Amino acid sequence: MMVSLEPRCDERECADCDVRGPEEDSGAAVRADKRFDAVDKRFDELGDLVRKQRRDTAGLLVMAKAVTGDFAEQVAAIEERVRVLEARGC
Template sequence: MSENAQTAMFEILKSIQADLAEHRKLFAGVNARFDGLEDLVRKQRRDTAGLLVMAKSVTGTFAEDLAAIEERVRVLEARGA
């Protein structure tokens, strides 16, 4: 192989290695961002589950209160009839 072709080949390989190193850095940054997003999604799921429990509790209390009012209305209607 001629000296010029060999030199050109080494320069191309060096360029490829530099590009790969840059891509590795970019992928490391992307992976770090995904890790942050995973943590955020996990926190949001936990918060949503907590809100769901609270909502079910409030709904249950409301249903109980409404049933008590309906019972009182039924008793009052029975008295008046």
């Protein structure tokens, strides 16, 4: 009975996957670091955007309160004019 010492194709592929040199491991680590750096940069950009939108929203809220306050004053002035005109009988 002859036993073949030649590995089968799937065994050869598995052996290739398991054997890595130090340069391949460091290359993978560098690529992973670059990806994580890109993700960290994107999270920082999103954080900056959220802070900007919060400031903008706070500014809009202040302006809205000022407009409603001014509107209330104008309505009160018109109501006073209407009372004066009604008192005159016009």
